[in-house]
Amino acid sequence: MGIFQFGLLTLMVVRIIAVVVTLDLAARLKDIRYRWISLGWGIYVLSAVAGFLSPYGLVWEFLYPFLAAAALLVAVMGTLGLFYEVKPIAMLACVGGALAVGGVIRLFVSMQAAAIFFMAVQFLTLFCGAVVLFRSYQVFRKIAGSSLKWLMLVFLLGASQVLVTFWHVNPVQSPVSMIGTIAISIAMLIFFIYLEQTLLQARFQHGEERYRRIVQNAQEGIWETDSEGRTVFTNEALQKLLGYSAEELRNHPVEDFVYAYDQEMVQEARAQLRQGERIQYEVRLLRRDGDLITALVSSSPIQNAEKVYQGAVDTVLDMSEQYQRQQELTVIANVSSALRLAPTRKEMGPILVDQAAQLLHAAAAALVIRMGEYDEVFVEEAGGAWASLRGLRCKSVELTERLSEVTPDYYVACGIVAAREQQIGAVWVGRERVFEVGEQHLLYSISDITANAIQRAALHEATEHRARQLAIANRMGQELVGSRDLYSVYQTACKYVRQLINADNFGISLYDAEKSELTAAFMMNGSEEIDPSEFPPLHYTPADANYGRAKAIYSARPVVCDELGARARAGRGHFMGQGELPETGMYVPLLVEGRVIGLMELQSYQVNIYNQNEADFLSMLANQVGLAIMNARLFDETQRQLRQLTSLRAIDQTIIHNMDLSSTLKAICEQAAVQLNVEGVAVHLARGKSGILALMACCSPNGKLEFRNKVGHALAAWVAEKRTILMIDDLANPPEEFWGDESIQAVHEAGIQKYVGIPLESKNTFEGVLEVYGSDAGRMDEEWLEFLITIAGQLSIAVENAILFSDLQQSNRELAEAYDATIEGWSRALDLRDKETEGHTRRVTEMTLRLAEAMGVSGEERVYYRRGALLHDIGKMGIPDSILLKPGSLTTEEWAIMRRHPSYAQAMLSPIPYLWQSLDIPYSHHERWDGSGYPRGLKGELIPLAARIFAVVDVWDALTSNRPYRPAWGEEEALAYIRDQAGKHFDPAVVNIFLENYPEWTKT
Secondary structure (H helix, E strand, O other), rough: HHHHHHHHHHHHHHHHHHHHHHHHHHHHHOOHHHHHHHHHHHHHHHHHHHHHHHHOOOOOOHHHHHHHHHHHHHHHHHHOOOHHHHHHHHHHHHHHHHHHHHHHHHHOOHHHHHHHHHHHHHHHHHHHHHHHHHHHHHHHHHHHHHHHHHHHHHHHHHHHHHHHHHHHOHHHHHHHHHHHHHHHHHHHHHHHHHHHHHHHHHHHHHHHHHHHHHHHOOOOOEEEOOOOEEEEEOOHHHHHHOOOHHHHHHHHHOHEOOOOOHHHHHHHHHHHHHHHOOOHHHHEEEOOOOOOEEEEEEEEEEEOOOEEEEEEEEEEEOHHHHHHHHHHHHHHHHHHHHHHHHHHHHHHHHHHHHHHHHHHOOOOEEEEEEEHHHHHEEEEEEEEOHHHHHHOEEEHHHHHHHHHHOOOEEEEEEEEEEEEEEEEEEEEEEEEOOHHHHHHHHHHHHHHHHHHHHHHHHHHHHHHHHHHHHHHHHHHHOOOOOOOOHHHHHHHHHHHHHHOOOOOOEEEEEEEEEEEEEEEEEEOOOOOOEOOHHHHEEEEOOOOOOOHHHHHHHHOOOEEEEEEHHHHOOOOOOOOOOOOOEEOOOOOEEEEEEEEEEEEEEEEEEOOOOOOHHHHHHHHHHHHHHHHHHHHHHHHHHHHHHHHHHHHHHHHHHHOOOOOOOOOOOOHHHHHHHHOOOOEEEEEEEEEEOOEEEEEEEEEOOOOOOOOOOOOHHHOOOOOOHHEEEOOOOOOOOOOHHHOOOHHOOOOOOOOOEEEEEEEOOEEEEEEEEEEEEEOOOOOOOHHHHHHHHHHHHHHHHHHHHHHHHHHHHHHHHHHHHHHHHHHHHHHHHHHHHHHHOOOOHHHHHHHHHHHOOOOOOOOHHHHHHHHHOOOOOOOOOOOHHOOOOOOOOHHHHHHHHHOHHHHHHHHHOOOOHHHOOOHHHOOOOOOOOOOOOOOOOOOOHOOHHHHHHHHHHHHHOOOEEOEEOOOHHHHHHHHHHOOEOOEOOOOHHHHHHHHHHHHHOOO
């Protein structure tokens, strides 16, 4: 082996060692720039291999300079990248460019020109190396020390290689060049190993010291954790912040030092860090002494080259003071906002409670208002563990006991809310830790800020509430003025009182001072109205006046009952509710002229919901309601009396204008049933001298009684026998003398509870019995009984009048029969005098009545027609027989005398009043339609209808009857004459009716 081959082999071995060292360094530092340096040394190794093999013809000789130049360029550019952050892509471009230019020169120019080009590249590399040395000298002059001379030696060796290469185109053929190349290679190897190790050591030492100074002197806490969230490193600021040493913190999960309610947030933050995100969040940390601090955490993930999450570095900034100040400012701002925007405590309460709980880290908070002079407090708003106490009303001394019952392990702090040296409430907070002095002062500040707001809100609310109350009271008063019946008064009171005060149950009861009895009048259970008759009357005495209704009645002041629920569960008291038992009640007396006329009752299912202030205000409304009830009762009494008077007048009118006893009694029964508001009324009259009772009339508006089928006369018989009033309040328990009576049992089974029987008497004569059947709810007081007795008196008069009228009617009938018999006798006497017209009067009378009926004449009027027809020729009794019975024709003088008989009839009959309404036919039956008749020459409808009807019948019978001076006409001839005389002698309407009905009359 020649010296050249030995030199090349040595150069190759040295370069291989350099490559291995560089690769190891790159692997340890995990820096891509060191890989590029290793690539350069690898190319340099290839150049050494090429130089070793080129004499043997195994490698083209021209390849060696290319590889050598590229290797130097890559190595130096990689070194520059360590200092100047040169991008690897730029290095690769430089290498590729150099190789490309050298190849072009070698192919198209000459090998010598290519060698010269590569010497220029090596010269440029040397220049870069000088720059690196200068930079290294500035950076590492303090840490390199005497080693700097070795760097200068390497620089000189490099310069000698450039000089040798500059003079010898083929450095491989020159021994001097070979020695220089080997020396340079060894020197560069030493240089890079030393330089890189020195740089790394200095860099690490400088970075670590700088990092330690920064981290340890940082005001913020630094918290490094591994991939599992365990503590790896903490700085002094964090240790001081948490109160733990570094050893106590190491290997502990972060969650061990996080407030329980914030641990979920920390876990979510770790999940975001695993995704490579940088995050910032606020969290509450637990100090060693148990205090909470609020920290702002900025977290950055730690990842390896493959972007795998290795842990995180957290910067922890203590925000407790800032946060507390911010919270204080927020609380003040929110309270100020509440002062401006929340006019009522109800709207302000949630804001105050929430802010107090957040600021003081409390698990429970409440705003409590003092209830005036009654030493009561009201939990207006509550949150957290005390939320269930919202709405609690209790004595002030009981409040702490109730708080302890709900949260027995809590420490409690209270801030008095006072204004103008008067306590108006308090802000209470509670938690499991003791409140520090600063926190208590903060609570006092909140209470002071809140005081004026609450007082103003309370005044504003009270003013609005009182204005609303007065407005509602005014509307109720206006509506009550227009209420004329009790039911509308009750409904109006219920509607408006419920607008003012919570009343699950509402009722109005009326009080009878004489009986000491309270009777339910109106009851509402929720939205459902209850029948007040379901509640029995309550009897109270002054001995009962220590609670509830009795106390309100006898003290004439409203009473609030907070123990209503307890009394209800103990089975004491009377309640309006059905099912659920009320907890609180209020009873307000209805006062009119200083007298208690009833109670307005309110009940609620909530505990301690009523107070004395509300009760006092309701007293004013109750007085309005009481006055309206009295007015409605007076109006109802007036209306009832008016109805009674109207009913009595109707009965009087019935008695006066109706002489039929049966219809009169029925009408009176109907009036009595309605006005007395009873289930049934019956009238029994005594018959004959034996006095046997007979049911004459009955009325049952509700249809409960079937008198004729079910009710006997046992009770009526007793009244008739005793001649006294009988009253039975409960037919289920009648007097002993009526036990077992089936009629009484039948009445009771029909739903009747009460009975009243009154004897009917007139002038000491017993006439019958009036019976009244009533329900249990029916009113039967003294006034009612007086009205019933009045009706009984009217009935007695009606019966007496009916009997008198019946007797009079009998007398009238007998007299009328006598008159009719006399008239018929006169008629027969006329027929006997004029035998030639015998039977004429009977025939014309019957036909006149038929024709009058056909023309619509009433039966009463036809009676007068009959009498007039019978007496139509009564005036002929004044005509001499010589004229009346003359067989031949009459002379003019004789006709004049004959035509006087209508006037004679009028003169004979007019003195008899009984026959006044029967004079039309005797006096006017010879009048003609055209006015040519006698005795008065009447025309058309001036002629009485009776005379017009009779004229047709009289002529018809005369024409169809034989006379001494002519024979009878045939029917057709007579009908033709009648038809022809229509409008002349006869009324055309009468003729038409006659002609229409004549065929029917001939059949009968």
